[in-house]
Amino acid sequence: MARPAIDLAALELHELVSFVESLGYRPFHAKQVYRWIWKRGVSDFAQMTDLSRELRAALVESATVSVADVVAHDTSVDGTQKFVLRLADGKHIESVFIPDTPAQTFCVSTQVGCAMACAFCLTGKMGLVRNLSAAEITSQVRLLAGSLELLDKSFNIVLMGMGEPLHNYDATMKALRMLNEKEGLALHPKRITLSTVGLVPMMDKLAQEPLMPNLAVSLHAATEETRATIVPLNKKYSMQDVVDACKRFPLKKRSRIMFEYVMLAGINDSPQDARRLVKVLAGVKAKVNLLPLNEAPGIPFERPSDESINTFAKILADRGMAVSVRKSRGRDIRAACGQLIVEGQSGRKPAVQKAGAEP
Numbered sequence: 001m002a003r004p005a006i007d008l009a010a011l012e013l014h015e016l017v018s019f020v021e022s023l024g025y026r027p028f029h030a031k032q033v034y035r036w037i038w039k040r041g042v043s044d045f046a047q048m049t050d051l052s053r054e055l056r057a058a059l060v061e062s063a064t065v066s067v068a069d070v071v072a073h074d075t076s077v078d079g080t081q082k083f084v085l086r087l088a089d090g091k092h093i094e095s096v097f098i099p100d101t102p103a104q105t106f107c108v109s110t111q112v113g114c115a116m117a118c119a120f121c122l123t124g125k126m127g128l129v130r131n132l133s134a135a136e137i138t139s140q141v142r143l144l145a146g147s148l149e150l151l152d153k154s155f156n157i158v159l160m161g162m163g164e165p166l167h168n169y170d171a172t173m174k175a176l177r178m179l180n181e182k183e184g185l186a187l188h189p190k191r192i193t194l195s196t197v198g199l200v201p202m203m204d205k206l207a208q209e210p211l212m213p214n215l216a217v218s219l220h221a222a223t224e225e226t227r228a229t230i231v232p233l234n235k236k237y238s239m240q241d242v243v244d245a246c247k248r249f250p251l252k253k254r255s256r257i258m259f260e261y262v263m264l265a266g267i268n269d270s271p272q273d274a275r276r277l278v279k280v281l282a283g284v285k286a287k288v289n290l291l292p293l294n295e296a297p298g299i300p301f302e303r304p305s306d307e308s309i310n311t312f313a314k315i316l317a318d319r320g321m322a323v324s325v326r327k328s329r330g331r332d333i334r335a336a337c338g339q340l341i342v343e344g345q346s347g348r349k350p351a352v353q354k355a356g357a358e359p
């Protein structure tokens with residue numbers, strides 16, 4: 001019986017070298033194949049024209065290069081683009097392109113759904129459907145970079161799409177190694193930001209990794225009580241546990257940990273909260289990113305007034321805290337932070353249809 005075709009887009013370079021050697025070829029042939037897949041976005045072996053005819057035939061026989069299947073693509077009035085991708089098992093994920101200049105940013109998913117159940121997040125309402133493989137995580141980058149003609153340009157990646165990256169640790173780390181490979185996209189870790197809601201043991205594990213992305217931590221509150229009501233994980237790892245893990249986290253000179261703070265009217269947006277937040281983060285090289293809530297049906301919170309947001313930001317800034325207020329992108333196409341959801345994967349009616357399909 002024929003062996004199932006191996007997906008070369010799921011392999012790190014050293015794994016691809018072993019595979020190519022098993023076919024009787026040399027490591028440099030593996031590098032050629034890796035470059036075709038990652039640098040040139042080619043998945044058809046027939047187009048890998050600097051490989052010998054024999055090697056191409058051997059690859060056609062035994063291998064494949066998986067490509068994400070785009071089932072919906074929307075562009076926001078602000079230029080943000082949302083891609084809905086169908087995976088091999090029919091599950092859907094979302095990836096978002098944010099075209100800020102000079103940095104272009106891809107927001108990438110690491111899981112289908114999410115187990116963390118943050119109270120303000122639509123993805124959290126889905127629950128965890130399953131983890132993504134490293135190939136599925138990186139296929140989003142290959143797809144966006146290829147279709148937006150950015151394969152040879154610099155771009156940033158934020159692991160802030162669907163899912164909690166540290167809850168899918170091994171696949172996320174493998175994906176980072178594949179993206180960093182110099183024969184491929186050679187993406188420097190400082191161009192990648194990993195966002196966690198505070199899985200403390202995994203933050204400590206990440207601190208030991210040779211490839212260290214920027215760290216963003218979803219804090220969202222300035223007291224344990226408030227945080228526990230909006231981030232259920234706080235019952236397992238308290239806000240203080242998370243802040244202590246941040247203090248242990250090794251940072252390069254001039255780098256800081258980004259603390260994400262979703263602003264919810266009447267919940268965590270008072271001047272008193274702002275003053276408490278400064279105390280909570282004392283001793284951490286921090287910058288705070290305030291995220292006024294993206295309101296959505298089914299989310300039982302409201303966005304604070306601009307006045308409350310500005311007052312909050314000013315209190316932090318006046319006390320020497322680096323602070324930014326995130327401009328929301330892609331709200332009209334539900335591509336904004338906390339709005340990523342593909343319905344129909346948790347017992348709901350499907351909301352995503354193949355492009356061109358009948359409604």
Ligand code: SF4
Nearest residue numbers: 114116117118121124
């Ligand atoms: S905010 Fe992030 S960690 Fe929380 S439920 Fe949503 S996707 Fe998961």
